[in-house]
Amino acid sequence: MKEKLEALKVEALAKLQEVTDPQVLNDLRVKYLGKKGELTEVLRGMGGLSAEERPVIGQVANLVRSAIEEIISTKQEVFQQQETLGRLQAEKVDVTLPGRSLPQGGIHPLNRVVQEIEDIFIGMGYKVAEGPEVETDYYNFEALNLPKDHPARDMQDSFYLTDDLLMRTQTSPVQVRTMQAMNGEVPVKIICPGKVYRRDDDDATHSFQFHQIEGLVIGSNIRMSDLKGTLNQFVKEMFGPSTGIRLRPSFFPFTEPSVEVDVSCFKCGGDGCRLCKQSGWLEILGAGMVHPNVLRMGGYDPEKYSGFAFGMGVERIAMLKYGIDDIRYFYTNDMGFVKQFKGI
Numbered sequence: 001m002k003e004k005l006e007a008l009k010v011e012a013l014a015k016l017q018e019v020t021d022p023q024v025l026n027d028l029r030v031k032y033l034g035k036k037g038e039l040t041e042v043l044r045g046m047g048g049l050s051a052e053e054r055p056v057i058g059q060v061a062n063l064v065r066s067a068i069e070e071i072i073s074t075k076q077e078v079f080q081q082q083e084t085l086g087r088l089q090a091e092k093v094d095v096t097l098p099g100r101s102l103p104q105g106g107i108h109p110l111n112r113v114v115q116e117i118e119d120i121f122i123g124m125g126y127k128v129a130e131g132p133e134v135e136t137d138y139y140n141f142e143a144l145n146l147p148k149d150h151p152a153r154d155m156q157d158s159f160y161l162t163d164d165l166l167m168r169t170q171t172s173p174v175q176v177r178t179m180q181a182m183n184g185e186v187p188v189k190i191i192c193p194g195k196v197y198r199r200d201d202d203d204a205t206h207s208f209q210f211h212q213i214e215g216l217v218i219g220s221n222i223r224m225s226d227l228k229g230t231l232n233q234f235v236k237e238m239f240g241p242s243t244g245i246r247l248r249p250s251f252f253p254f255t256e257p258s259v260e261v262d263v264s265c266f267k268c269g270g271d272g273c274r275l276c277k278q279s280g281w282l283e284i285l286g287a288g289m290v291h292p293n294v295l296r297m298g299g300y301d302p303e304k305y306s307g308f309a310f311g312m313g314v315e316r317i318a319m320l321k322y323g324i325d326d327i328r329y330f331y332t333n334d335m336g337f338v339k340q341f342k343g344i
């Protein structure tokens, strides 16, 4: 029996030594040490041994077993190291490879202009206010001193949804809503950016949908000179420090007196060029002192408080600023057009 065990050991060690594959190693482990393995098989015959022989054979059997186990575990370790090395090799990152460039987006020119204007007024202490695009006739017209039969309503052909609901034709309803929400508190100092809608046929300078930004200030002793100073500061920040403004009398139902505000041409500095049609001035704003009726409907006593308001078209400013000659470019999502504003 001892010889059998020795022979088994020699055979097993020789085979195990040559193993190069973890699966084969496992098969051999089962073959020799498994429940039905060859070593177990030999030991089963120990029952027929004498009491003296048994411990001797037992010891030999243990030595054979541990010799086989040892070589198996050494081999397992080697295989594990090889596997780890192989994986490291396979997953190696080449840090010298050039990176993949991701496409960089840009901000749409209209949003860019809105953000720029917002920044300037926020810097002067204004808050940004927003309101619904579907408005009631009351907020869009009546509360702005445009009663039902007012001829100025014709200037703003509207999209009516019902007899009383329409797509807002201006951002001014936000002014009324803000005044009412302020409950007579002062100061009111807001700008309202947003989309507005008019029944215009689209062409190079008209669109049925465009953007406005309006401003409203209400407080004690607010005067025309405050309006002028504010707008002067605004255009200098928006178009350059040498830009100036001029006011021309005008008419709007919601302001009295009303003015058109021209900015000195930032392209030619006032000398006259194609952009300003040789006049040296660009018309960009409407403004005025808030009409007493509008103050009253907003919940403010015109005897006690006064205010100014102004409004401008975002598209017009973007067109002047970036030299764009067709308003439709803003909405057609032509990538060639939009991409030009990347990173400006």
Ligand SMILES: [Zn+2]
Binding pocket: 265, 266, 267, 268, 269, 270, 271, 272, 273, 274, 275, 276, 277, 278, 280, 281
């Ligand atoms: Zn000019």
